[in-house]
Amino acid sequence: MQQGKTTQFEKNFEASSARVKKRLAAYLRDPEDGKNVHAMRTSLRRLEAAFLLLPKKERKRNKKQADACKAFFRANSRVRDLDIISAKITALGGDPFVDAIAGKRKAALVHALALARSLEKNKMPLAANAIKKKKSIDGDKLAARMDKVAGRLVCAIEERLPVVVGDSSKKEELHGLRKDLKKLRYMLEILPAGRRKKYERAVAKVVVGGSNSNSGSNNVMARLKELQGTLGLVRDCDITIEYLQRVKGAGAVLQKGKDERDALYEKFAKNMMMTIMAS
Incomplete structure (x- = not known):
């Protein structure tokens, strides 16, 4: 392990983690906003991709947080899919078939919000465990x-x-x-x-x-x-x-x-x- 300064990868990783935190806060403020739902999913995908590049020890150390992110991602994806379906059906001229989607979205959102609030209380996956020990990846x-x-x-x-x-x-x-x-x-x-x-x-x-x-x-x-x-x-x-x-x-x-x-x-x-x- 190199000693001392933070590597560019670690900086990029922490920026990705910080982005998730920021978008999570926006999501919890207004979960009805489809843009927040989409932005949340995208930021989680980016963090997941970055997480896969961490050394094995760091992945193990952050597994609990990573699993929580994945669970929330799956729940939020259901909300996002229903938003897409609703918009597509409307664009296809199927307005009468859209109303039934609202109830499904509401139920999906309740589940996603519960996981989002739990995630908010926990730390995001970090590359910084090594940094805190004055080591870099x-x-x-x-x-x-x-x-x-x-x-x-x-x-x-x-x-x-x-x-x-x-x-x-x-x-x-x-x-x-x-x-x-x-x-x-x-x-x-x-x-x-x-x-x-x-x-x-x-x-x-x-x-x-x-x-x-x-x-x-x-x-x-x-x-x-x-x-x-x-x-x-x-x-x-x-x-x-x-x-x-x-x-x-x-x-x-x-x-x-x-x-x-x-x-x-x-x-x-x-x-x-x-x-x-x-x-």
Whole structure:
């Protein structure tokens, strides 16, 4: 372990933890605000991605806090999904089917708020346990951990892409691909700029392809964000379709949702097929 000053990774990690605290306070002040619900989920995702890069001892030391964050994330995600479903159905012209969602959201929010209040009383996961002992996280250990985690994610993305591009019915695989892309992007964001290049080159070969695989950092990060966004829209359609399939009399709205989903998927599939062919 290096002695003395805090590393850039540790500073970035603590900033991520502080962001969760700030957004948690906003969430508790106004949990009815959909923006707070979304911001809370995003900040927790970023913290989770950063947490995975901590050395094993630090992950164990912070496991209780990390588990509490995950439990709250899952509960809050249910609230967020219901907000998305409500907005999508309204956009599809299905206003009469929206009222029933309010009760479901209220129940989901009660559960999420209970976990949020409990989380507020506990400390966020910290990289600073080592710092308090005047030690910093070893750069070599961080690199080795990143090699392992990023390598696993890149492999998962490479394996999922041909499957989802060739079959629009692979909903869970599409969702898994989106989560992998998001996690990888958030991990790269928290790393010091000098440590990103190695991983960005590997990622570029998969999501940018061919002669563009030497794209700069901004292009790689933008590409990850673009794919994550497109797959997010597909996922929004999928959870809305799943809900509408259980609603009596919603056939016309359901079909509109399916048509929108098909168009979004086709856009994604054509885009990725060009990337795969260029690789």
